[in-house]
Amino acid sequence: MTTLTLRRASRRRAVRRNLTAYGFLCGALICFAFFSWYPMVWEIVLSFQHTNFVDPPVWVGLDNFLTVFQDSAFGPAWKNTVMFTLLALIIGYGVPFVIALVLNELRHCRAYLRFVVYLPVMLPPAVGVLLFQWFYEPETGLFNTVLDALHLPTLSWLNSTDTALVSLVIVSTWMNLGSGTLIYLAALQTIPSELYEAAELDGAGILKRVWHVTIPQTKLILLVMLLLQIIATMQVFIEPFLLTGGGPENSTVTVVYLMYQYAFNFGNINGGNALGVMLMIVLLVFSTVYLRVSREDRT
Amino acid sequence: MTANLTAPPATAERRPAAHRGTRRPRGHIPAGHRTVVSPHQLNSPWGRRVYWLVLTLVVASFTAAFVFPLYWMVTGAMKSTEELVAIPPTFLPSRFSLEAFAEAWELMDLKLLMGNTALYAGGAWLFTLTVDVTAAYALSKLRPVLGKLVLGMMLATLMIPPMVIMLPAYLTVKDLPIFGWDLLNTPWAIWLPAAANGFNIFLLKRFFDSIPRELLEAAEIDGASPGRILWSVVIPVSRPILGVVSILTVVNVWRDFVWPLLVLQDPEKMSVSIGIASLSSQMPQNVLIAALVIAGIPTIIVFFIFQRHIMAGLTAGSLKG
Numbered sequence: 341m342t343t344l345t346l347r348r349a350s351r352r353r354a355v356r357r358n359l360t361a362y363g364f365l366c367g368a369l370i371c372f373a374f375f376s377w378y379p380m381v382w383e384i385v386l387s388f389q390h391t392n393f394v395d396p397p398v399w400v401g402l403d404n405f406l407t408v409f410q411d412s413a414f415g416p417a418w419k420n421t422v423m424f425t426l427l428a429l430i431i432g433y434g435v436p437f438v439i440a441l442v443l444n445e446l447r448h449c450r451a452y453l454r455f456v457v458y459l460p461v462m463l464p465p466a467v468g469v470l471l472f473q474w475f476y477e478p479e480t481g482l483f484n485t486v487l488d489a490l491h492l493p494t495l496s497w498l499n500s501t502d503t504a505l506v507s508l509v510i511v512s513t514w515m516n517l518g519s520g521t522l523i524y525l526a527a528l529q530t531i532p533s534e535l536y537e538a539a540e541l542d543g544a545g546i547l548k549r550v551w552h553v554t555i556p557q558t559k560l561i562l563l564v565m566l567l568l569q570i571i572a573t574m575q576v577f578i579e580p581f582l583l584t585g586g587g588p589e590n591s592t593v594t595v596v597y598l599m600y601q602y603a604f605n606f607g608n609i610n611g612g613n614a615l616g617v618m619l620m621i622v623l624l625v626f627s628t629v630y631l632r633v634s635r636e637d638r639t
Numbered sequence: 640m641t642a643n644l645t646a647p648p649a650t651a652e653r654r655p656a657a658h659r660g661t662r663r664p665r666g667h668i669p670a671g672h673r674t675v676v677s678p679h680q681l682n683s684p685w686g687r688r689v690y691w692l693v694l695t696l697v698v699a700s701f702t703a704a705f706v707f708p709l710y711w712m713v714t715g716a717m718k719s720t721e722e723l724v725a726i727p728p729t730f731l732p733s734r735f736s737l738e739a740f741a742e743a744w745e746l747m748d749l750k751l752l753m754g755n756t757a758l759y760a761g762g763a764w765l766f767t768l769t770v771d772v773t774a775a776y777a778l779s780k781l782r783p784v785l786g787k788l789v790l791g792m793m794l795a796t797l798m799i800p801p802m803v804i805m806l807p808a809y810l811t812v813k814d815l816p817i818f819g820w821d822l823l824n825t826p827w828a829i830w831l832p833a834a835a836n837g838f839n840i841f842l843l844k845r846f847f848d849s850i851p852r853e854l855l856e857a858a859e860i861d862g863a864s865p866g867r868i869l870w871s872v873v874i875p876v877s878r879p880i881l882g883v884v885s886i887l888t889v890v891n892v893w894r895d896f897v898w899p900l901l902v903l904q905d906p907e908k909m910s911v912s913i914g915i916a917s918l919s920s921q922m923p924q925n926v927l928i929a930a931l932v933i934a935g936i937p938t939i940i941v942f943f944i945f946q947r948h949i950m951a952g953l954t955a956g957s958l959k960g
Contacts, residue, residue, distance in 0.1 A: 360865045361783035368774030369789070371835040376796040378816065379807035386807060393814075442697060445676050445690075447669050449698055455946065456705045462942040462949075464894040466912035467935045470919055471712055474928065480724045482711055489727065514704075519953055526954040533673030540677055549675050575802040578896050582916055596802050603806050604901075612806050620803040627798040 383620065387613040404614035408602070411611075416590040417598040420505060421574055424594060427506065428573045432513040433566060436520035441550065443521070444528045454525070458518035465515060469582045472511040473498075476583075498584055501591040508579040508592055516572075520565055527561045528554065560633065567630040571623055595619050709935075716740060716929035723924050739929035746922065747930050751907070752914040753937075759899075759910060760892040762826050763833035767888045768881065770834040775843035776869050780855060790844065796837040802897065808832065809901045828902040829910075833892060839884050842955060846880040847873060883952040886945050893938055 362369075387404055391397040408414055443453055460468055475482040476497040484494040497507045531554065539549045555562070577596040580586055586593035586601075595615060602612035668681050668690055680686045715723060716739050717732040743749060777783060778790050801808075812822045812832075822828045850873060858868045874881070899910040909917065911934045919927055942949060 357781055357865075358783045361777040361781035361786070364773040364777035364781065364865070364869075365783070365789065367770040368793070368834065368840070371770060371831050372793055372796065372837075374811055374815065375808055375832040375835040376799075376804075376837075377792065379804040379811055380796075380799055382807040382810070383804050386810075441675070442693065444674050446694055446697065448694055453697065453701055454950075455942075456701050458942070458950075459705055459709065459939065462890070462894075462938045463935045464896070464912045464938060466896050466916050467931045470916065470927065470931055471708065473919075474715070474924065475708070475711075480726065480728070482708075482728075485726070485728055514708075518705075522950055522953055526950075528674070536673055536675060536677070546675055554675060571800060575800050577802065582919075599806065603809075609806055609810070616803045616806060620799060623800055623803065624798060627800075631798070 383613055383616055386610055387617045390610055400610075404608075404610045405618075407608070408598075408611045408614050411598075413586070413590050413593050413598055417593045417595045417615075420590075420592060421576065421594045421596075423505060424509060424512075424576050425570055425573045427509040428512055429566075429569065431509060432517060432520070432573075433569055435513075436517055437524050437562065439517075439521050440524035440528055441554065443525055454522060457521050460515045461518040463515070465578050466582065468515045469511055469579055472507075472514070473583055476507060499588060501588050504584055504588060504592045508576070508583060511579055511583070512573065512576065520569070523561065523565065524558065527558045531557045560636065563633050564630065567626050567633065571626050571630070574619070574623060574626075712928055712935075713932055716743075716925055716932050718925055720923050720925055739925040740933065743922075743926045743929040743933060746926060747914060747918050749911070749914075749930060749933055752909060752911040753933070755903075755908060755914075756893060756910045756912075759826055759829040760889045762830045763892045764885055764889050766830045767834045767836065767839060768885065771836065771839040771843055771884065772874070772877075772881070773869070775840050775847055776865075776873055778840070779844045779847035780850075780868075780873070781865060790840070793837045793840050796835070797841075805897060805901060808898075812902050823902050824905040824908040829892060829899065832898070833888060836888075839888070842880060842884060842952075843877075846877055850876060879948075879951070882945070882948045883955065886941065886948045887952050890938060890941060890949070 386397075388399060388401060389397040390400050390403070439457070443450065446453070463471075478484060478494070478496055478499060481497075483497065487494045495503050498504050535553045535557065536549055539553050544552060575596050576594050577600065580592045580594050580597045581600070584592040586597055596619070599612045599615040599619070602615065603609045668678075668687060676686070681690055714732050717735050717737070718729070719733075719736070722729060722733055774793075778786050812828045814820075815822060822831070854872060854876070855868055858872050863871070893910075894912070895910070896912050896916075899913050900916075903909050903913060906914070906917070915927070915930050915934055922930070
């Protein structure tokens with residue numbers, strides 16, 4: 341008799357605990373459902389439909405994909421996105437690691453250097469980008485003034501097909517360098533000093549110590565950062581949106597920018613969704629690898 | 640590497656302080672944490688010379704690369720339009736005038752824009768904390784049926800970068816399913832999506848998991864309800880992580896560009912980034928620069944004050960997954 345009432349009481353408690361738990365969860369569930377889960381599904385659905393939000397949507401198969409595929413900006417958009425990502429990797433991936441290595445050796449001004457390198461990251465991106473727009477001015481901008489003062493040929497930066505994309509990469513790198521640097525710096529400080537001492541006893545010079553101790557010890561974080569940076573830079577939008585509008589001659593149009601244009605300038609939101617799905621697939625590959633790597637990191 | 644949220648890696652800098660009292664040869668370099676270069680090498684006559692040279696170079700180049708552009712921005716805002724286009728440019732403004740700031744404040748209606756942004760950031764902060772803390776607490780301590788699945792689905796959203804779902808998210812806000820509300824140009828368009836943040840849930844849940852069970856059980860025996868336990872036991876001990884999540888949320892909303900660009904197109908409702916960007920081509924150069932300075936100041940101040948929290952969030956950020 342008593343065991344039965346006890347069991348019933350514990351069951352009632354379990355039910356109550358679950359009800360409370362879902363009460364606590366409901367706010368987050370609603371937010372996630374409306375603004376994360378549902379849009380994810382809808383993104384895919386819309387890419388296979390024609391919708392004008394007045395008539396019922398029509399399923400059109402791969403029609404939207406074909407439309408964007410035949411767009412003359414489609415090829416340049418992907419090419420520029422990949423180029424942007426590669427250039428940003430060349431400048432923005434190795435450099436923070438080298439900076440972190442040097443910073444880690446310094447015993448003075450550390451707080452200042454760490455603060456300063458992270459300042460641009462804290463600025464709102466729109467502020468950073470518009471600031472560089474002024475620096476890039478062909479006649480009176482800071483960059484050409486400096487080049488001129490050094491008796492170097494001036495560049496037309498954003499106005500030439502040769503330099504526009506690189507100019508965007510420079511802005512983006514300036515704004516994002518700080519986070520990589522500080523993450524590497526934190527990783528470097530976890531390397532046990534015995535490893536360096538042992539390497540030193542074995543007669544390894546400075547470069548060898550970096551190669552055989554520092555890099556193996558930070559290998560996972562280096563790999564994780566590589567993937568994160570690829571995922572982040574492939575979504576480049578604000579730089580072309582504010583600085584070049586995709587020009588000159590499509591030399592800076594990117595996938596997300598084209599996606600935006602489809603939805604808000606060309607009035608073809610389904611085309612934008614088709615582009616979004618393509619980008620989603622590409623980024624998912626990197627995300628999956630990232631997840632694998634970071635899981636390894638934790639164990 | 641595990642993110643240490645309570646003690647950011649500041650230990651290495653603390654140590655050299657111990658050397659201050661002792662007498663050392665001039666230019667002696669304190670040892671600190673053992674790094675690639677050995678302390679012995681560092682304090683050899685050559686090592687010392689190289690060290691000071693590198694230090695000078697690094698400080699100079701960092702100042703040139705990261706401080707000088709900001710200096711140029713602030714002084715640029717003080718120059719007149721004629722002085723801005725002068726060749727060669729003046730290093731110091733010929734007179735320190737704050738006119739451009741006043742003009743920017745008036746012309747671009749920065750009071751309204753900053754007020755809007757503060758409303759969005761503040762509301763998002765309150766909303767995100769309430770929603771995400773309760774959710775993470777439920778998932779961590781109450782462990783309901785299907786809790787693992789819910790957590791998995793929340794973390795899965797981290798795999799899909801926000802940019803690729805911006806169009807359907809925009810449509811959702813424009814015509815909220817079931818309810819049929821149009822949330823465009825309302826603060827809710829910022830607040831609600833801000834709370835759907837898998838990374839916050841991840842950070843909070845991981846922290847709550849580390850709170851010892853005994854602490855909660857003691858309160859439970861005293862007859863405290865789950866809500867009461869959350870409020871008077873869990874939240875007080877979770878201050879460090881709440882600080883990190885708060886600052887991440889506020890700074891992210893303040894800095895965000897693409898999302899407010901889509902959902903706040905009404906000039907009366909724009910955030911400061913969007914407002915300035917949309918007016919940028921119609922403004923005299925010095926007024927625009929002054930506006931940039933004003934828009935940049937709040938985040939820089941936040942960074943000054945909450946550096947530790949921000950850097951702790953950053954190192955935790957590299958491990959999300």
